[in-house]
Amino acid sequence: MAVRIIRLGTARLPAEGLRIGTVRRPPRGVPKAEFAKRDFYDTWLPTVAPSQEAMDMAHAATTPARWRAFFRRYRSEMKRPDAAHAIALLAALSQGTDFSVGCYCEDEAHCHRHELRKLLLEAGAKLAP
Numbered sequence: 001m002a003v004r005i006i007r008l009g010t011a012r013l014p015a016e017g018l019r020i021g022t023v024r025r026p027p028r029g030v031p032k033a034e035f036a037k038r039d040f041y042d043t044w045l046p047t048v049a050p051s052q053e054a055m056d057m058a059h060a061a062t063t064p065a066r067w068r069a070f071f072r073r074y075r076s077e078m079k080r081p082d083a084a085h086a087i088a089l090l091a092a093l094s095q096g097t098d099f100s101v102g103c104y105c106e107d108e109a110h111c112h113r114h115e116l117r118k119l120l121l122e123a124g125a126k127l128a129p
Contacts, residue, residue: 002128003090004100005108005117008040017098018042020090022116024049027104041102047086048101050074050112061110071115078119087116091123098128 004013008021021041026032036042050058050070054077057070078087093099101120105111121127 001094001096001098002126003094003120004098004128005113005120006100006102007106007108007113008102008104010039012039013100015098016100018100020045020099020101021103022046022048022101022112023103024052024055045086045101047082048078048090048116049103051077054112058110058112067110071112074112074115075119078115087119087123091120091125094120094125094127 004016006013006016006019008019008023009027012019019036019039019041021044023044024046026044027035027040030038030040050073054070054073057066057073061067061070077083090101101116103111103113105113108114117127
């Protein structure tokens with residue numbers, strides 16, 4: 001049992017389990033009834049998505065220093081009680097069931113998934129290879 005960190009909208013992996021979208025907004029132009037069919041997500045958890053202000057920082061990031069600032073901002077936002085509880089819940093669930101969390105970004109190194117992976121590990125999550 002484990003959690004996978006994935007890119008939403010990509011083909012599902014065998015035994016991936018429930019796919020959770022950790023994004024601020026649903027996919028554009030996709031009817032809600034087709035989110036799962038099109039491999040975006042089965043359920044939405046925007047609680048662990050970056051704020052719009054943090055996303056603006058990410059979209060403007062062009063240097064390693066600006067990416068570090070974005071990741072610091074995201075990590076700070078994840079200290080809010082609702083976000084911290086959601087991360088703890090995901091970490092606990094990873095001990096007994098397979099599921100995945102993800103975002104739309106192509107490059108995980110330039111996506112909140114990069115920091116979410118670390119936060120889940122710090123919370124004791126079991127991550128899939």
